[in-house]
Each structure stands twice: as structure tokens, then as C-alpha cells.
Amino acid sequence: xxxxxxxxxxxxxxxxxxxxxxxxxxxKAELIEYSSVKGFFILRPYGYAIWxxxxxxxxxxxxxxxxxxxxxxxxxxxxxxxxxADHVExxxxxxxxxxxxxxxxxxEKMCVRPTSETLFCDHWSKVVQSWRDLPKLYNxxxxxxxxxxxxxxxxxxxxxxxxxxxxxHATAEEAMAETEQQLEVYADLCENVLAMPVVRGVKTxxxxxxxxxxTYTIECMMHDTKALQSGTSHYFGDGFARAFNITxxxxxxxxVCPHQTSWGLSTxxxxxxxxxxxxxNGLVLPPRIAPIQVIVIPIAxxxxxxxxxxxxxxxxxxxxxxxxxxxxxDNSPGWKFAEYEMKGVPLxxxxxxxxxxxxxxxxxxxxxxxKLTVALEELExxxxxxxxxxxxxxxxxxxxxxETHTFTASxxxxxxxxxxxxxxxxxxxxxxxxxxxxxxxxxxxxxSRCIPFEQExxxxxxxxxxxxxKTMVYWxxxx
Amino acid sequence: xxxxxxxxxxxxxxxxxxxxxxxxxxxKAELIEYSSVKGFFILRPYGYAIWxxxxxxxxxxxxxxxxxxxxxxxxxxxxxxxxxADHVExxxxxxxxxxxxxxxxxxEKMCVRPTSETLFCDHWSKVVQSWRDLPKLYNxxxxxxxxxxxxxxxxxxxxxxxxxxxxxHATAEEAMAETEQQLEVYADLCENVLAMPVVRGVKTxxxxxxxxxxTYTIECMMHDTKALQSGTSHYFGDGFARAFNITxxxxxxxxVCPHQTSWGLSTxxxxxxxxxxxxxNGLVLPPRIAPIQVIVIPIAxxxxxxxxxxxxxxxxxxxxxxxxxxxxxDNSPGWKFAEYEMKGVPLxxxxxxxxxxxxxxxxxxxxxxxKLTVALEELExxxxxxxxxxxxxxxxxxxxxxETHTFTASxxxxxxxxxxxxxxxxxxxxxxxxxxxxxxxxxxxxxSRCIPFEQExxxxxxxxxxxxxKTMVYWxxxx
Numbered sequence: 001x002x003x004x005x006x007x008x009x010x011x012x013x014x015x016x017x018x019x020x021x022x023x024x025x026x027x028k029a030e031l032i033e034y035s036s037v038k039g040f041f042i043l044r045p046y047g048y049a050i051w052x053x054x055x056x057x058x059x060x061x062x063x064x065x066x067x068x069x070x071x072x073x074x075x076x077x078x079x080x081x082x083x084x085a086d087h088v089e090x091x092x093x094x095x096x097x098x099x100x101x102x103x104x105x106x107x108e109k110m111c112v113r114p115t116s117e118t119l120f121c122d123h124w125s126k127v128v129q130s131w132r133d134l135p136k137l138y139n140x141x142x143x144x145x146x147x148x149x150x151x152x153x154x155x156x157x158x159x160x161x162x163x164x165x166x167x168x169h170a171t172a173e174e175a176m177a178e179t180e181q182q183l184e185v186y187a188d189l190c191e192n193v194l195a196m197p198v199v200r201g202v203k204t205x206x207x208x209x210x211x212x213x214x215t216y217t218i219e220c221m222m223h224d225t226k227a228l229q230s231g232t233s234h235y236f237g238d239g240f241a242r243a244f245n246i247t248x249x250x251x252x253x254x255x256v257c258p259h260q261t262s263w264g265l266s267t268x269x270x271x272x273x274x275x276x277x278x279x280x281n282g283l284v285l286p287p288r289i290a291p292i293q294v295i296v297i298p299i300a301x302x303x304x305x306x307x308x309x310x311x312x313x314x315x316x317x318x319x320x321x322x323x324x325x326x327x328x329x330d331n332s333p334g335w336k337f338a339e340y341e342m343k344g345v346p347l348x349x350x351x352x353x354x355x356x357x358x359x360x361x362x363x364x365x366x367x368x369x370x371k372l373t374v375a376l377e378e379l380e381x382x383x384x385x386x387x388x389x390x391x392x393x394x395x396x397x398x399x400x401x402x403e404t405h406t407f408t409a410s411x412x413x414x415x416x417x418x419x420x421x422x423x424x425x426x427x428x429x430x431x432x433x434x435x436x437x438x439x440x441x442x443x444x445x446x447x448s449r450c451i452p453f454e455q456e457x458x459x460x461x462x463x464x465x466x467x468x469x470k471t472m473v474y475w476x477x478x479x
Numbered sequence: 480x481x482x483x484x485x486x487x488x489x490x491x492x493x494x495x496x497x498x499x500x501x502x503x504x505x506x507k508a509e510l511i512e513y514s515s516v517k518g519f520f521i522l523r524p525y526g527y528a529i530w531x532x533x534x535x536x537x538x539x540x541x542x543x544x545x546x547x548x549x550x551x552x553x554x555x556x557x558x559x560x561x562x563x564a565d566h567v568e569x570x571x572x573x574x575x576x577x578x579x580x581x582x583x584x585x586x587e588k589m590c591v592r593p594t595s596e597t598l599f600c601d602h603w604s605k606v607v608q609s610w611r612d613l614p615k616l617y618n619x620x621x622x623x624x625x626x627x628x629x630x631x632x633x634x635x636x637x638x639x640x641x642x643x644x645x646x647x648h649a650t651a652e653e654a655m656a657e658t659e660q661q662l663e664v665y666a667d668l669c670e671n672v673l674a675m676p677v678v679r680g681v682k683t684x685x686x687x688x689x690x691x692x693x694t695y696t697i698e699c700m701m702h703d704t705k706a707l708q709s710g711t712s713h714y715f716g717d718g719f720a721r722a723f724n725i726t727x728x729x730x731x732x733x734x735v736c737p738h739q740t741s742w743g744l745s746t747x748x749x750x751x752x753x754x755x756x757x758x759x760n761g762l763v764l765p766p767r768i769a770p771i772q773v774i775v776i777p778i779a780x781x782x783x784x785x786x787x788x789x790x791x792x793x794x795x796x797x798x799x800x801x802x803x804x805x806x807x808x809d810n811s812p813g814w815k816f817a818e819y820e821m822k823g824v825p826l827x828x829x830x831x832x833x834x835x836x837x838x839x840x841x842x843x844x845x846x847x848x849x850k851l852t853v854a855l856e857e858l859e860x861x862x863x864x865x866x867x868x869x870x871x872x873x874x875x876x877x878x879x880x881x882e883t884h885t886f887t888a889s890x891x892x893x894x895x896x897x898x899x900x901x902x903x904x905x906x907x908x909x910x911x912x913x914x915x916x917x918x919x920x921x922x923x924x925x926x927s928r929c930i931p932f933e934q935e936x937x938x939x940x941x942x943x944x945x946x947x948x949k950t951m952v953y954w955x956x957x958x
Contacts, residue, residue, distance in 0.1 A: 033602060035598070035601070036556065036559060036601050037552040037554055037555070037556060037598075040552035040553075040554065041552075042549065042550070042551055042552070042598075043549055045547035045548065045549055045617070048547075048548050048549050049547070049548070052548065068524035069524065069527050069528070069531065070521065070522055070523060070524055070527050071521070071527055071530075072514070072521055073638060074519075074591070074622055074624065075516055075519065075575070075624075075638070076516070080516075093581050093582065095581065096554070096577045096579070097577060097578065097579040098575045098578075098591065099577075099579065100575070100576040101574075101626040101637075102572050102573055102626045103572065109579075110516070112553070112577065112591065119516075119521075122514070122515050123512060123514065123521055126512070138524070143550075143553055145553065145554075147580035147581045158580075159552060159553050159554070161550060
């Protein structure tokens with residue numbers, strides 16, 4: 001039993017040091033490895049498989065809504081990046097610059113894309129002529145570079161994987177509807193696939209994307225009650241189109257500017273999954289994206305019939321569309337339990353001689369440790385049901401964490417006290433001025449997470465300046 | 480009818496100027512667009528969809544053979560690239576170098592990966608300890624940069640998409656078997672999915688991958704009889720492992736070096752598809768990767784029942800797992816025929832009032848223009864059969880082109896004459912010396928394509944130097 005103890009001991013207790021617990025889980029569950037390239041991480045097979053499952057879920061939703069995948073150049077000449085003033089100001093400081101090709105100095109330096117608005121716009125300025133060419137509903141799966149000073153697995157890398165959707169529409173209304181629709185795709189992914197409840201809202205002027213008219217966001221609460229911005233969807237109006245001279249001939253034969261959106265979700269969300277659901281035994285993966293949904297562990301596997309029956313279970317579950325594996329290694333069952341708990345496998349199925357006698361197996365939920373007896377003849381029916389129960393259990397637990405850590409306040413001091421003693425999200429009224437937002441950061445240590453779509457009337461004065469309030473805002477400490 | 484004429488006229492006749500025909504097809508079929516970034520291309524939705532279908536086919540084969548996807552950093556510090564001497568010599572001259580992060584000069588410049596052997600090795604040197612950690616069977620889907628002087632759609636870009644497989648094995652035998660197995664995966668893809676016959680063989684010393692002990696290749700013949708290297712698989716022995724100090728403890732408790740392979744296939748293959756199968760009406764896509772396998776064109780679509788029946792056909796074919804679309808636009812049927820011929824859709828289905836009366840539709844093969852009548856009740860049965868027939872027809876045509884343009888020669892002058900008058904592949908005996916290979920290039924204008932696995936004894940002397948021959952070689956002019 002020394003082994004399994006060792007396995008578990010190797011991760012820091014989350015109540016002792018959440019940050020350390022987090023990096024321990026990333027490494028011990030073999031999601032990620034540090035690389036010799038400073039600030040860059042390696043996505044190992046288990047971590048990448050989670051991303052692939054997220055990709056499959058998102059890609060299907062994108063395509064069902066008529067989007068098409070494309071691929072744009074990885075490099076952006078400086079002059080192209082500079083075409084939209086706010087955009088270059090936001091991104092240039094964190095660009096990695098290519099200045100040499102082979103042994104020759106480039107005439108113009110190029111950055112490795114931090115995001116690709118400028119490339120899509122440049123392309124559209126050449127291929128869009130008529131209202132018949134609209135809408136353009138594009139998406140790109142790729143990696144991007146942002147030259148961060150400090151890095152952290154999944155949450156902040158100099159390189160990360162993401163998808164960036166870019167769409168161009170004849171009218172502002174259509175583009176706004178797209179912005180909203182795609183935020184809803186992200187919210188659906190989070191809630192119904194990743195079991196992560198979200199707050200939907202709009203970013204403040206200060207927090208919006210560089211070059212956007214407005215940015216929609218979904219904000220999640222991690223187990224330590226800090227916030228994670230999990231997906232954003234931007235409405236650009238015709239700002240980029242004007243900067244890049246994109247026009248089209250409308251049905252009345254007039255030359256007009258189209259309207260644009262972009263939206264992105266990255267491997268950062270995997271950090272969100274870990275910090276929302278994980279516990280002191282390691283990772284807890286939402287069943288709908290878990291690379292292994294069920295691990296079958298034979299008990300007393302050298303006894304007659306055990307391995308055979310375990311293999312049978314695997315084949316039957318595979319045939320039922322479940323991502324399933326069995327572990328027939330020589331490690332002890334206890335060691336295996338700890339191993340697959342660390343890896344967050346949602347359901348463990350144990351089968352031993354006694355179970356076989358009784359025509360049953362034992363299913364153990366990763367999320368709460370509950371043990372259930374499953375009749376072998378009901379396997380294909382019960383296992384998918386149990387995976388759904390685990391999903392709902394995880395969602396419920398995360399939602400409860402968010403609800404019990406969402407507070408209201410009517411003074412800055414109150415916000416500060418709540419954040420320092422309880423953490424979480426604090427809702428207050430706000431006048432809409434960036435100065436008050438900065439003051440809140442300064443005095444209470446929180447940033448605005450979003451102006452939620454679901455507004456409440458908590459009063460009529462701004463919590464900072466006492467001037468008339470415009471909206472209710474969520475504040476919090478963010479990753 | 481002016482429109483469809485225009486559509487067809489816009490591409491150059493392939494017999495007049497094959498290179499121009501090729502770029503015309505790439506653009507007119509909307510596969511690719513030139514970008515403002517010199518030497519970089521944009522993969523448009525239709526071109527990217529072909530790549531996605533190739534990815535799906537390959538990824539399934541990789542995973543079935545136990546490979547796992549991972550993601551390594553995009554940047555390689557110069558010192559890491561330099562660790563294997565042959566490798567850096569081969570790749571450094573065509574690297575793009577990042578020298579600045581944000582506004583700061585980097586201490587060490589980093590290249591955007593031209594290939595990732597060095598990163599995989601660096602990672603393995605940290606995580607591989609015991610024979611239990613082997614084999615590592617990894618694959619990565621990504622884009623790479625190579626700073627080419629001249630570029631051409633799909634065939635030569637400064638950036639291209641590819642997969643690079645990297646594997647590490649306990650024994651040389653196992654690694655050699657992997658090298659062979661993965662070449663066979665590429666050959667299977669080409670022949671059974673892309674309808675492109677291949678010659679399998681090993682590259683000469685001169686043509687092998689920088690750092691490899693040997694390189695296996697599949698070579699295809701384009702319609703103009705030039706060669707295209709379509710996929711390569713490299714055996715590294717323990718060269719990289721030694722350079723990167725990768726060792727493991729074997730079952731006898733000895734520290735030993737593992738053996739390594741890598742293998743890659745890129746978007747270049749799409750250029751191969753175009754040049755193998757295309758004709759003067761545009762693209763001809765192999766049915767198994769065509770984004771649209773069947774296009775349904777209603778004839779006299781405003782007549783009662785036509786659109787409804789056309790929609791019905793689409794729904795039935797979709798339900799049967801066919802990638803199908805209908806075109807209900809106001810363009811004339813003739814315009815639509817030309818449009819989808821340009822896009823290479825393998826099968827066109829026409830349905831008009833007369834067809835409906837007779838409970839039938841008309842199927843037209845893209846590869847040879849053959850028209851067939853299909854009873855509506857047999858639709859789900861016949862269409863997949865017809866797609867298979869098209870695949871076989873395309874493969875047979877390409878194979879015939881290769882066979883009728885493969886010659887044997889016993890003097891350099893003969894090789895030269897064949898290449899200049901007929902083109903194609905020329906088989907000769909060869910002594911194995913690089914000098915004779917260079918002489919052949921100099922005097923006959925051909926490079927060695929490969930030493931085929933299927934050897935023939937054409938004589939006992941080298942075609943260049945008359946010394947004893949070691950092997951038979953394929954020569955040709957390559958893209």
C-alpha cells in the first residue's frame with residue numbers, strides 16, 4: 001500500500017496552497033510538462049486528448065451554425081498589424097517578432113499572430129465585393145503567441161492553442177446576433193459539457209478587446225472562488241472594415257461597409273476545468289470530455305475468469321460508445337484506484353470473483369466517491385446514466401460554490417472585506433466610469449468581471465462615487 | 480450560356496501551360512488565395528475542408544495503431560536546434576528567427592519550428608527513464624515554417640500544415656518496423672483514399688532527411704509526368720538519442736539508448752491531388768475526401784415538384800452518410816454544371832420533370848463525364864457504388880499514366896532523351912555513389928526519386944560510371 005500513499009502524498013493539499021495544488025495536478029495527471037523553451041508548455045497526450053474532445057464539441061456546433069474552417073498565415077507584417085489603431089496598441093507590446101528569414105534580415109519585421117483579425121480583414125478586403133459574398137462565417141484552429149512575463153500551466157502561456165472565429169455581415173443587427181449566438185455556444189459548452197456554471201455579461205470599456213465596440217464574456221468561478229474569463233465574443237461594428245477598406249455593393253447598388261465579429265476560446269479552459277472540479281486526490285474530469293470515461297479495474301485478477309470478464313465489460317462498453325479502458329498491470333488495485341483518481345476518470349468499475357458470482361460489478365463515482373452495484377445485464381443502460389449523474393453532480397457542486405460565494409455590497413469597504421474574508425464575486429451598482437473601476441481595483445483589489453445580462457436593481461448610486469448608477473457589475477479577483 | 484463559357488475559359492488549358500493551369504485551378508476552385516504576407520497562402524474553406532478530410536483519415540489510422548497526439552512549443556531556441564549536427568545543417572538556412580519578445584531583444588534567438596525532432600527529443604530526455612516508458616508513439620498536427628525563396632500554392636509555401644509523427648522505441652528492430660508501418664499508412668492513404676498510385680522506396684544518402692539514418696518515401700506521378708514526393712518516414716537509429724542524451728534502464732538494469740523515427744505528410748499532398756486528377760474543366764476530387772461528394776442540380780426547378788424532389792434526394796443521401804449539397808440558386812443549370820466541375824465534385828445528380836415522371840435521376844461522373852440513369856428507389860444503394868466506381872476509375876487512369884511513363888534506360892544519354900521527349904520516371908541501375916547521382920542531375924536533368932522496394936535486375940553496371948551496380952533507382956523531374 002506504500003505506492004498509492006506516495007501517489008496521493010505527492011500533491012499539495014488544496015486548502016494549504018491552491019496554486020501549488022494546481023501545478024501539482026497539472027504535472028501528476030500528466031496533462032502538461034514544462035519545456036526548455038521558457039514560458040512554453042508541452043501538452044502531453046492526456047492533456048491534448050482533453051483539448052481534442054473540446055474541439056470536437058465546439059467544431060460540431062460551429063459547423064451546424066454554418067461556419068467554415070480556414071487557415072491564415074502565422075505571421076503578420078508590422079504594417080498590417082498597425083492598420084487598426086486600438087488593436088495595435090493592445091497587442092504590439094506582447095508580440096514575438098520575426099526579424100530574420102534564413103540568414104537575411106527581413107525588410108519588414110513580422111509578428112507571430114497574437115490573434116488574426118488583421119489577416120482576416122486583409123483577405124476580405126480582396127474577396128468581398130457584393131452582398132452575395134456575405135456573410136462570411138469563418139473559424140480557425142491554431143496556436144497564437146503572446147509574450148507574457150509570468151506564465152502558469154494552461155492559464156498563461158507564451159503560446160496557447162485556441163479557436164478564433166471571425167465573421168463578416170451585411171448589417172450591424174446580423175453581426176450583433178452572431179456575437180450573442182457564439183457567446184451562447186461557449187456558455188452551452190461550459191455548462192452542458194464541462195459542468196461549469198457561467199455568468200454571462202458584457203465587459204466594461206476598460207476590459208473589452210482591443211479594437212472591439214463591445215465584448216461579451218462568460219465568467220466562471222474556480223474552487224478557490226477566483227474568477228476565470230472562459231470565452232469571449234466581440235462585436236466590432238465597422239471599425240476594422242473601415243480601417244481595412246472592406247466594402248461591398250448592397251442590393252441597392254450602394255457601396256457600404258460590412259460589420260464584423262470575432263470570438264475565441266482557448267486551452268485556458270482546461271485550467272478552468274481543473275480548478276473548478278479538482279480535489280485533493282487530483283483531477284476530476286467532466287464525463288463528456290474525459291479521454292477515459294470509465295476505467296475497469298479487475299480485483300484479484302489472477303483468479304479464474306476475472307480478466308476475461310473485465311475484458312468483456314470493456315468490449316461491451318466500447319460497443320455502447322463509451323470511452324473505456326482497463327488496467328491489467330501488476331500494480332495493486334489500491335495503486336490503480338489512486339492513479340485513475342489522480343487522472344480524474346469519472347467512473348471506476350471494479351470487478352472481482354465475488355462480483356462475478358453475483359452477476360454484478362461495482363461502480364465508483366470520482367466526483368463524490370459513491371459506490372453503486374450494477375447488475376452486469378444492465379451495464380449498457382446504467383453506465384451512460386451514471387455518467388450523466390456524475391455530470392449533474394459536478395455541475396450542481398460548482399453552482400453551489402458560485403452561489404454561496406456571490407455577494408452584494410453597497411460600499412467599496414464592504415467589497416474589500418467580503419473579498420478578503422470570503423472571496424468570490426461581489427455585485428454592486430456602478431456609474432459606468434472607468435475612474436470608479438480603477439478606484440475599485442486600487443481600494444478593494446478587484447477587477448470588473450462583467451456587467452451581467454441578468455441585471456438586478458441593488459440601489460440607485462454608484463458604489464464608488466455615489467453618482468447615479470447605470471448598471472450592476474460583478475467584481476472579483478481573476479486568473 | 481455566356482456565364483458557363485466564361486467560367487471555363489478562365490482557366491488555362493493544361494496542355495498549353497500546365498503550371499498556369501495549376502495555379503488557375505487553385506484559385507478558381509477557391510482552394511487557396513494569395514495573402515499580403517509574402518510566400519504565405521490562405522487556405523480557403525474549400526481547400527481547408529479537403530485537409531480536414533485527410534486529417535480525419537490519417538488521425539484514425541494513427542490512433543488505431545496506438546499513437547497519441549501531443550503539442551510541442553512552436554519556437555526552438557538556437558542551442559536546441561544545434562544539438563544534432565546534420566539536422567541543424569539541413570534546417571538552419573531556411574529558418575525564420577524570432578529575435579524580439581515585446582520590445583525586448585531576446586538573449587537567444589529562436590526559430591519557428593521547421594520540424595520538431597529537437598523538441599520531442601528534449602522532452603523525452605526528461606520523461607523517459609525505464610523500459611516501461613517505451614515505446615512513445617506521438618503525433619503532432621501543426622504548421623511549420625521554412626523560408627523558401629520561390630513559392631507555389633500547396634507545393635512550396637513558407638508555412639505549411641502537416642502532421643509530424645515522432646516515436647521512440649526500445650530496440651532498433653521495433654523502430655525500423657514503425658518506419659515501415661507508417662510509410663504503409665501513407666501509401667494506403669494515397670492509393671485507397673486519394674486514388675494516387677505510389678512507388679515505395681528508400682531515398683538515397685543525398686536525398687534523405689537531415690539527421691536520419693535512412694528515409695522511406697512514396698513517390699507519385701503527376702499528370703504532366705513529373706514526380707511528387709508525397710510522404711516520408713525516417714529511421715534515426717540512436718543518433719538523436721545520443722545527441723540529446725536520452726537513455727533508459729532496460730530489463731537487465733543497463734542504461735541504453737532508445738531508437739527513434741519520425742514521419743510526416745503535409746498540405747503539399749493537396750497539390751498532388753490537383754495535379755494527378757485535374758483536367759481542363761478544373762479540379763477532379765477523389766470521392767473519399769471530397770468535401771462535397773454529390774451535388775444535386777434541379778432542372779427546370781420552378782416547375783411543380785422539382786425543388787421538393789431535389790430536397791428529398793439530398794435528405795436521403797445525407798441520411799445514407801453521403802456529403803451532399805444541392806444548388807437552388809438562380810444560375811442556369813449549365814452555369815452550375817461548370818461551377819461544380821471546376822470544384823471537382825465527383826458526382827452530379829440532375830433531376831427534372833421528365834426524371835420525376837420516370838422515377839429516376841441522372842448521375843454524371845466528374846472523372847469521365849459518363850451519364851447514368853439511377854432509379855430513385857435505388858438511390859442509397861447506387862450512389863455509394865458509383866462513388867467507388869469513380870474512385871477506381873481515377874486510380875486506374877493515374878496508374879495507367881504512371882505505367883505508360885515509366886521507362887528503363889542503360890545510358891545517361893538515354894535517360895536524358897526519354898526525359899526530354901516523353902518525361903516520366905526512368906529506371907536504371909546505379910553503383911550507389913553520390914557522385915554518379917550528381918552527374919545524372921548535371922547531364923540528364925533528373926534527381927533520384929527513390930531506390931524502390933521492388934527491385935528489378937536491369938543489368939550489372941551503373942548507368943553513369945560503369946562500375947558494378949548495387950541497386951535499381953527511379954529518376955525523374957520532381958516538384
